Amino acid sequence: MSAESAAEHVHVHEPPSSFIRRWIFSTDHKVVGIQYWILALVAAFVGMWLSVVFRLHLANEGTIAQLNNQLSALAPDSAQAQALTEQIKALQAKWFVLTPEKYLSYLTMHGTILVFMVLTTAPMGGFGNYFLPIQIGALDMAFPRLNMLSIWLTILSFITLMAAFFVPGGPPNSGWTGYPPLSAIPAAQGKGYEGPGGYGQDLWVLSIAIFCFASLVGAINFIVTTLDLRTKGMTMLRMPLTCWAWFVTAILSLLSFAVLLVAGLLLLLDRNAGTSFFIPGDLFFNKPLVDHRGGSPILFQHLFWFFGHPEVYIAIVPGMGLVSHLLSTFARKPVFGYAAMVFAIFGIGIVGFFVWGHHMFQSGMSPYVAVAFSVMTMVVGVPSAIKTFNWLGTLWGGNIRFTSPMLYALGFVSLFVTGGIGGIFLGQNAVDIYFHDTYFVVGHFHLIMGVAAIFAMFAGTAFWFPKMFGRMMNEPLGKIHFWITFAGVNVIFITMHLMGLEGHPRRYSGFNYDFLSSNYMVTCHKIVTHTAILTATTQLLLLVNIVYSLFAGPKATDNPWEATSLEWAIPSPPPFENFKGGHVPEVHHGPYEFSVPGAAKDYIMQQEPPEARPATAPSAH
Amino acid sequence: MTPLLFVGMIGALVALTLYFFATKAPILPPLISEHGQLIDDQIYLTLIITGAIFAIAQLGLAFLVYKYRHREGAKATYLLGSHKLEYTWSAATLVLFVGLNLMGQKVWAEMHLNEHPKPAIEVEVTGLQFKWYIRYPGKDGVFGRRDVNMINDAEGNFLGLDKTDPKGADDIVMGSLTVPVGVPVVMKIGSRDVIHNFGVRELRVKQDAVPGLAVYIPFKATQTGSYEVACMELCGYGHYQMRSQLNVVTMAEYTKFLADNAP
Incomplete structure (x- = not known):
């Protein structure tokens, strides 16, 4: 079916009259997109505040460890020693002091919530759902009912995950990676985790399995929509890079979530049905574990990271697409090397499937395979570098407007570079012998996968808010939020790199080592904690900005940014059927026709008539 | 104001990061193994190379942001890209990254393959x-x-x-x-x-x-x-x-x- 006939034969529906069908169980891709966006916002705050609690715990533990060191040098009954003892007792009574189990639980939930419910939902399910159909000129996603299924399964998955807080034993403490046997055998997690105490881990696995299913459904929808529902004139190479990014992300999701779903189901069986996919024989937990043998813990890691590495790209590729889009829009210039950008996105997607083993260099898997994974990992650096060069090229010779979405996008580029640098260390199998499972890794992945992707979400929110809600966001508030957050995350995560350089292990809830209770390490911990509190608090500005702008922001025009893609050719907010009366415009121009020589204004929208572009101008797509 | 602030922020980021890595890195914990020398050499080599990439890329970003900030009457150049540049930087990064990686394989072989x-x-x-x-x-x-x-x-x-x-x-x-x-x-x-x-x-x-x-x-x-x-x-x-x-x-x-x- 050609795109043309699809556009012509679409039958335009009236919006459902019932409130529930219109706004809650809605098949409208715009409503689904906003639902994903809200889910991500809620989840981001839950996950972030969890991290603030365990950061407080860590800084406090560091102080206690140092005081204990001082104490051991004093005579036990001296007045000074008694004062120190009092001080330690006071610190140990703080509300944020966690047991080792709770510390790991919060850590596990922080990671799981952020990776799945935020990084995987907002960039794709949120902005992608809302804007893919509009940008390619479609009236909705290809399968609106599947779309509704996908968001509600994701919400169910989030509720299931949150339920882990309320069952006996609380959330699991096996980390967001959930490696068996720790995650597979209840006794391994400690006394309180057997029987009903293990429900937290079961809910965790179940939640991820549901999430996988929802993502698979969503991925199919994105792929079909992109391939089949483009309007007349919207060739693949006229799609904005955002659409390319969502398309590649959907392919990655389809191929990787299927594998994680399997891993999750097998783990659930190992826990509850007596199977042994991941549990080897001859284990001992208080007594010999007689009913399990023959499984492989490393098999789980392969399945997990076969998903887990592409997942990094699922989080970041939509951000890359959006940032390319924004740099071009606000530098008033075409994207530098559009085709190279498309190739680079595909390159990252394809090569990204052959590098999962770099998470497992020290796992005991074949060391020969490690060499191959390591070389492939360096190869995946090439498309990443291409993208960075092209972003810089896009700025070159521009006429840059410093709006808040542009600032967030520039922040993304900077964070992507900084985070990427750490990857050059960790991707080398030899260097990873030293850095594996240290704070260096924590700093690295937070910068590149966490914060960079979140900056793209900030950018998307600031950029598309006027279209989604019909009102502009507050610029000064957005800029203040940008500066503090940008400075804050750099301080937090670069400090973590430095701690990793000293070999600080991740996932430690205490300071039982001489090298951990050194002044240097504890100072680093305190810097990270204090900056984290400041940065987390700053996020309230974003919330204030959203709520304030929703009600009191200046009304947005149709195209406040003077951008070119189709969403700016329709009212803000768009009508139910996107394009009035279902009349989708024909596309005549490439997506980034900014500052075309001889044109009347410095941008040509995609649906403008062919004459808008002077025949004398150098040809683009 | 905003472009200047951006330059200042990136400048501080680069200066502070390089300062801390340059002063902290030489004190990786003391080395007490034979093979460890090869690992350390590789870490330092990577530090130097990535330090340079980091500084050039960040400062380049800051420079472009400042140089091409919006001014009254300014116009952007209509520039679509350059195949030659794409090939050049792709090849250069490929050689650099993979080459760097291969240099580290000796110690890996010593520990795991030989x-x-x-x-x-x-x-x-x-x-x-x-x-x-x-x-x-x-x-x-x-x-x-x-x-x-x-x-x-x-x-x-x-x-x-x-x-x-x-x-x-x-x-x-x-x-x-x-x-x-x-x-x-x-x-x-x-x-x-x-x-x-x-x-x-x-x-x-x-x-x-x-x-x-x-x-x-x-x-x-x-x-x-x-x-x-x-x-x-x-x-x-x-x-x-x-x-x-x-x-x-x-x-x-x-x-x-x-x-x-x-x-």
Whole structure:
């Protein structure tokens, strides 16, 4: 079916009259997109505040460890020693002091919530759902009912995950990676985790399995929509890079979530049905574990990271697409090397499937395979570098407007570079012998996968808010939020790199080592904690900005940014059927026709008539 | 205002980061193993290369942002890209990244691919929640049989040594690892419950201890002293306190250590 006939034969529906069908169980891709966006916002705050609690715990533990060191040098009954003892007792009574189990639980939930419910939902399910159909000129996603299924399964998955807080034993403490046997055998997690105490881990696995299913459904929808529902004139190479990014992300999701779903189901069986996919024989937990043998813990890691590495790209590729889009829009210039950008996105997607083993260099898997994974990992650096060069090229010779979405996008580029640098260390199998499972890794992945992707979400929110809600966001508030957050995350995560350089292990809830209770390490911990509190608090500005702008922001025009893609050719907010009366415009121009020589204004929208572009101008797509 | 602020912010980012890495990096923990020199060399080489990339890319970004900021009457250049540039920087980064990686393969081969040095002192390292036990084969140089059903923590038989096996009669089990300086050692690393990781910063050794799997890691210590062994893979609530010790001693001390602890 050609795109043309699809556009012509679409039958335009009236919006459902019932409130529930219109706004809650809605098949409208715009409503689904906003639902994903809200889910991500809620989840981001839950996950972030969890991290603030365990950061407080860590800084406090560091102080206690140092005081204990001082104490051991004093005579036990001296007045000074008694004062120190009092001080330690006071610190140990703080509300944020966690047991080792709770510390790991919060850590596990922080990671799981952020990776799945935020990084995987907002960039794709949120902005992608809302804007893919509009940008390619479609009236909705290809399968609106599947779309509704996908968001509600994701919400169910989030509720299931949150339920882990309320069952006996609380959330699991096996980390967001959930490696068996720790995650597979209840006794391994400690006394309180057997029987009903293990429900937290079961809910965790179940939640991820549901999430996988929802993502698979969503991925199919994105792929079909992109391939089949483009309007007349919207060739693949006229799609904005955002659409390319969502398309590649959907392919990655389809191929990787299927594998994680399997891993999750097998783990659930190992826990509850007596199977042994991941549990080897001859284990001992208080007594010999007689009913399990023959499984492989490393098999789980392969399945997990076969998903887990592409997942990094699922989080970041939509951000890359959006940032390319924004740099071009606000530098008033075409994207530098559009085709190279498309190739680079595909390159990252394809090569990204052959590098999962770099998470497992020290796992005991074949060391020969490690060499191959390591070389492939360096190869995946090439498309990443291409993208960075092209972003810089896009700025070159521009006429840059410093709006808040542009600032967030520039922040993304900077964070992507900084985070990427750490990857050059960790991707080398030899260097990873030293850095594996240290704070260096924590700093690295937070910068590149966490914060960079979140900056793209900030950018998307600031950029598309006027279209989604019909009102502009507050610029000064957005800029203040940008500066503090940008400075804050750099301080937090670069400090973590430095701690990793000293070999600080991740996932430690205490300071039982001489090298951990050194002044240097504890100072680093305190810097990270204090900056984290400041940065987390700053996020309230974003919330204030959203709520304030929703009600009191200046009304947005149709195209406040003077951008070119189709969403700016329709009212803000768009009508139910996107394009009035279902009349989708024909596309005549490439997506980034900014500052075309001889044109009347410095941008040509995609649906403008062919004459808008002077025949004398150098040809683009 | 905004572009200047951006330049200032990026400038501070680059200056502070380079300063801290330049002053902190040369003090990776002291190195006490032979192969570790190769790892350190590779780390420093990577630091220098990536430090340069970091500075150039960030400052380049700041420069472009400032230079091409919006001014009254300014116009952007209509620039679509350049195939030549794309090929050049793709090839350059490919050669740089893969080349850098290949330089690190020598030490990887030494630890994992090549045949391990012989003769070497063989020790068995076993992780369990939340302790390490190290077994020496004793005079006969052979480890005795282990059986999970014979594990008895109360009696101190953490590894399930089979007392009826004559080969195991002279096996020594300790809570810390003692090795002589300057002699090749091969560790057989395993676990009796969940995954642990035997990591010693100064030794530049880090290896998962996986239940059901034996991994062999060679090293040669170059300096006597005591060093902390840390568990580097999340193994449960006690992960952070799974601490042990590596004692590197002279050969004479090592012989005495074995004799003193022989059953």
